Each structure stands twice: as structure tokens, then as C-alpha cells.
Amino acid sequence: MTERIAVYPGSFDPLTNGHLDILARGRRLADRVIVAILDHDQKTPLFTVEERIHMIREIVGGDPSISVSSFTGLLVDFAMRSGATIIVRGLRAVSDYEYELQMALMNRRLAPAVETVFLMAKEEYSYVSSRLVKELARLGGDVTGLVPNIVRQRLADRF
Ligand code: ADP
Numbered sequence: 001m002t003e004r005i006a007v008y009p010g011s012f013d014p015l016t017n018g019h020l021d022i023l024a025r026g027r028r029l030a031d032r033v034i035v036a037i038l039d040h041d042q043k044t045p046l047f048t049v050e051e052r053i054h055m056i057r058e059i060v061g062g063d064p065s066i067s068v069s070s071f072t073g074l075l076v077d078f079a080m081r082s083g084a085t086i087i088v089r090g091l092r093a094v095s096d097y098e099y100e101l102q103m104a105l106m107n108r109r110l111a112p113a114v115e116t117v118f119l120m121a122k123e124e125y126s127y128v129s130s131r132l133v134k135e136l137a138r139l140g141g142d143v144t145g146l147v148p149n150i151v152r153q154r155l156a157d158r159f
Helices: 017-027 049-060 073-082 094-111 130-138 149-158
Strands: 007-011 032-038 066-069 087-092 115-120
Touching: 007 073, 017 032, 017 049, 017 087, 017 115, 017 130, 032 049, 032 073, 049 115, 049 149, 073 094, 073 149, 094 115, 115 149
Parallel strands: 007 032, 007 087, 032 066, 087 115
Antiparallel strands: none
């Protein structure tokens, strides 16, 4: 049997417990999951791509079926280069839907063999976003329970 590989793409600036939940559940759909950090030259991130790769590796490094890389260019090209047939995305609110639908349809047009699979956010993380977590940390709020401890420490160091 051929190995089933999924890509979980995103910015992950930084990784939250919502991301981790989608990752764990995406893991059940595939033999291997690649967390793929979009190296986006138009955004100003809080953490560099390298910092994010290291942080996520520290968090999920114990699981040999999960790997972490970055990519530039088209997601479907990265997926096909990696041998992946599944793209995993998380859906939180209706507000995620429109953008995600556009992306999924465009990606399907570009690469019909790659299927986008949406997983509904866990209720307790459905309001959690990297943006909100950064805002909270910047203002001195407690992010415990919203992000892994390693991320909490890095946020505290940064602000
Ligand atoms: P992007 O910039 O591609 O949206 P993000 O890092 O913000 O990257 O999110 C990556 C993916 O994870 C997206 O599909 C997003 O909807 C999903 N996601 C983000 N936060 C959560 C959460 N709290 N629960 C479930 N899915 C989430």
C-alpha cells in the first residue's frame, strides 16, 4: 500500500492549541503529516520561519509521522513535490469559510488529485487565532491553555 501523506499548511505565527488539535486529528487521516509553513514575503511575522520551524519541531518532534518544513510558491506544487494527496485545513467560524472555499476550489483546479479536507475546530479553541494570541501576549495577558508551553515562553521572551 502506498503511504498516504497530508500537508497541513499555514502561517503558524505562532502555533496554537487549535492548530495542534487539527494536526492531531489530521494525523488520523494520513500515515504522515507535513506541517508546511508558508514563507510569505509580504507579511511581517512575529517569529521568523526558522524560529517557527524549530518551535513546532520541539513540540511535535516526538512523533516520527509528523514533519515540519517551509515552502514558497504554490501550495499544490509543494504538496505534489512531497507526494501528498491531502491538504488539511481547520474551519473555525463562518468567516473562515469564504476564503477557504476559494482556496480549495482554486487548488482543486490546479491539482485535481489533491483533496482539501476541512476539520471543524474544537469548540474550546474555535475563537483562538495566532493574531489574537499575539495581541493578548503583547498586552500582558495570560495565554496559558491557548498555546503550548514552549510557545508561551517564546511569546514572553519576545514581549
Ligand atoms: P493561514 O495564514 O493560512 O490562515 P494559520 O496559521 O492562521 O494560517 O492557520 C492555518 C490553518 O489552521 C487554517 O486552516 C486555519 O483555519 C486553521 N486554524 C487556525 N486556528 C485554528 C483553531 N483555533 N482551530 C482550528 N483551526 C485553526
